[in-house]
Amino acid sequence: MQSPLTQRFLRYAHIDTRSDPASPSCPSTAGQRILAQELATELTTLGLAEVTLDENGYLTARLPASPGCSAPAIGWIAHLDTSPDFAAQPLKPQFVPAWKGKDIALGDSGERISLKAFPALRSCRGHDLITTDGRTLLGADDKAGIAEIVTAVETLLASPDIIHGEIYLAFTPDEEIGRGADLFPLARFPARWAYTVDGGEMGELEYENFNAASACIKIQGNNVHPGTAYGTLVNALTLASVFHSGMPQHETPEQTQGLEGFFHLHHMAGDVEAAELHYLIRDFVDEGFARRKAYLAERVAAFNRELDQPRLVLTVSDSYFNMRRKITPHPHIIDIACAAMQGAGIKPKIKPIRGGTDGSRLSFMGLPCPNLFTGGFNFHGKHECVSIQAMHKAVEVLVAIARHTAQLQ
Numbered sequence: 001m002q003s004p005l006t007q008r009f010l011r012y013a014h015i016d017t018r019s020d021p022a023s024p025s026c027p028s029t030a031g032q033r034i035l036a037q038e039l040a041t042e043l044t045t046l047g048l049a050e051v052t053l054d055e056n057g058y059l060t061a062r063l064p065a066s067p068g069c070s071a072p073a074i075g076w077i078a079h080l081d082t083s084p085d086f087a088a089q090p091l092k093p094q095f096v097p098a099w100k101g102k103d104i105a106l107g108d109s110g111e112r113i114s115l116k117a118f119p120a121l122r123s124c125r126g127h128d129l130i131t132t133d134g135r136t137l138l139g140a141d142d143k144a145g146i147a148e149i150v151t152a153v154e155t156l157l158a159s160p161d162i163i164h165g166e167i168y169l170a171f172t173p174d175e176e177i178g179r180g181a182d183l184f185p186l187a188r189f190p191a192r193w194a195y196t197v198d199g200g201e202m203g204e205l206e207y208e209n210f211n212a213a214s215a216c217i218k219i220q221g222n223n224v225h226p227g228t229a230y231g232t233l234v235n236a237l238t239l240a241s242v243f244h245s246g247m248p249q250h251e252t253p254e255q256t257q258g259l260e261g262f263f264h265l266h267h268m269a270g271d272v273e274a275a276e277l278h279y280l281i282r283d284f285v286d287e288g289f290a291r292r293k294a295y296l297a298e299r300v301a302a303f304n305r306e307l308d309q310p311r312l313v314l315t316v317s318d319s320y321f322n323m324r325r326k327i328t329p330h331p332h333i334i335d336i337a338c339a340a341m342q343g344a345g346i347k348p349k350i351k352p353i354r355g356g357t358d359g360s361r362l363s364f365m366g367l368p369c370p371n372l373f374t375g376g377f378n379f380h381g382k383h384e385c386v387s388i389q390a391m392h393k394a395v396e397v398l399v400a401i402a403r404h405t406a407q408l409q
């Protein structure tokens with residue numbers, strides 16, 4: 001017999017909500033609106049106030065405070081979409097009760113989940129797991145988060161003895177294509193701070209992410225017939241390759257980890273006449289981030305000085321920033337999450353995110369927003385799976401966060 005939490009998760013996971021970076025609309029795909037509508041009905045039935053699904057596919061709702069409780073309003077956020085990187089349907093979930101740690105065959109696909117390939121799963125020995133049949137992703141990212149939030153709210157509504165302040169919910173579209181914060185309806189989400197429920201293994205608590213920028217270097221060559229090119233042809237492709245080979249060779253994504261930053265050449269294109277290099281710049285530390293941007297600008301300037309005329313033009317645009325800066329001035333946001341986890345018997349695993357989250361952008365929009373675990377693993381592919389016990393713990397942690405916040409009144 002499946003718990004209401006598991007049933008809820010599977011119900012959401014069966015709706016295809018893959019986002020589409022090629023679509024200009026918001027939400028980028030119709031499936032996300034279908035899930036949002038289903039959730040709107042569910043939240044209304046549960047008795048939440050101000051359930052609002054707007055034209056951009058953002059669903060918000062409010063859980064009123066316990067009578068007499070004037071604790072600060074907080075928020076819980078999860079995203080509706082799944083990654084466009086992998087097939088999402090037809091989803092055929094597999095149940096692995098009380099997993100012993102042995103390899104898990106994924107249906108008849110020939111794919112397996114093994115501890116060797118995914119050592120992080122070690123913490124789930126003995127848990128009941130849900131996997132795929134090896135042909136789709138599971139969608140625990142982030143439907144586990146949605147199911148946990150809805151179940152936590154249901155728990156609070158059914159337990160009037162648990163005192164809590166106002167809690168706002170938001171389910172957002174298109175996180176996986178980097179647009180989840182673009183049209184976030186802050187006006188109807190007056191929480192003082194919020195938690196995205198979008199992390200991985202049990203205990204994960206994240207409030208530090210990369211500072212991120214993208215850099216484009218446009219290179220102007222001079223194309224001349226190769227037979228008469230002597231002394232006049234300038235090959236933009238040659239300039240591009242020479243420029244890139246002079247970049248720090250060990251500061252790449254595949255050679256860095258933990259708190260190390262990098263330059264990532266993710267796209268290059270061109271011909272003799274014109275070429276382009278596109279880099280992602282990542283660094284956790286503000287000074288390091290500035291230094292990387294300055295380094296690129298200096299190299300472009302030095303390169304130009306060696307040429308017959310300036311041929312390289314650099315443009316850099318910031319993408320997102322390390323939210324740590326916006327969270328650490330309010331230590332209670334993290335303290336409450338840690339206390340909630342410890343109360344649930346979970347050791348908080350605070351670790352930096354080598355990427356960005358909607359929470360980091362929301363933090364810079366004035367809503368400090370760390371990230372909590374969902375209990376899922378191996379997101380964005382066929383090896384995705386989720387621990388049912390960890391999902392239940394996530395609900396317990398959310399309820400405890402509500403309880404601890406109420407003590408701030």
Ligand SMILES: [Zn+2]
Pocket residue numbers: 079141142175198
């Ligand atoms: Zn996610």
